[in-house]
Amino acid sequence: MTIFQEKWNELADIKDELAERDWFMGTSGNLSIKVTDDPLLFYVTASGKDKRKRTDEDFLLVNEFGKAVEKTHLRPSAETLIHCEIYRKTNAGCSLHVHTIANNVISELYGNQGHISFSGQELIKAFDMWEEDAVLTIPIIYNYADLKRLAKEFSQHVSADKGAVLIRNHGITTWGKNGFEAKKILEACEFLFQYQLALHQVRSNVSFASSKLAL
DSSP states (O other): OOOOHHHHHHHHHHHHHHHHHTOGGGGGEEEEEEEEETTTTEEEEEETTOTTTTTTTTTEEEEESSOOOOOOSSSTTTTHHHHHHHHHHHHOOOOEEEHHHHHHHHHHHSSSGEEEESSSSGGGGGGGGTTTTTTEEEEOOOOOSSSHHHHHHHHHTTOOSSSEEEEETTTEEESSHHHHHHHHHHHHHHHHHHHHHHHHHHHHHHHHHHHHOOO
C-alpha cells in the first residue's frame, strides 16, 4: 500500500466515524490529511458530496495553494484555504471541520467575547493541558463570506501543531499531528460545548425556579 492509499483510507475512516455522529448535515463540513511535506500535498474533501456515503470521489489531492494536482472534475472544498494555512504554518498532519448545533450555539453565545474558555474540565487534557489550574481558550472568529479574508483571519490563531478555532455560526476546525489527534481534539471540544450548554440550561432552570419561589 502506498502512502497515498494509506492516507486516503485513514481520512475515509475518520469521515465514516464522524458521519455516524451526524456531524455532516446538508453536505457540510470538510476534512483533510497531509500526504507529503515537500512538496506539500494533502487530500481534502470534494465539494458538495454526501459524506455519509463512501465513494472513490470523496477526496482529491491538492497542493500548497489548494489547487488540484491531477486532472479532475471534482472541486475541492470551498474552505480548502483554511487547511492550507494550517499546513503552511504548523507540522499538523490532519485538519477537521464540522458544523454542529452545539458549536454553532456556543459560537453565538460567546461570539462577542471572541473566545470561550474552559478550566477544571477533564477533557482539556486532549490539548495536552495537564495542570490543575490549566485554562483552555478557543478563539471565535467572524464568519466572513470572502474565504480569502476568512482564511487570513483564521491564520492569526494558528501557531501550534494542534489547536481549534470556532467560526461564528459556522462550525469548528481542529487540527493535530495526525488523524487520531485531530479527531480527539474535535471530540473533546464537542463534549465541552455540550457540557456548557447543559450547564446554561440547568442554571436557567434553577434561576427560574428560585424566582417563582420568591413570588
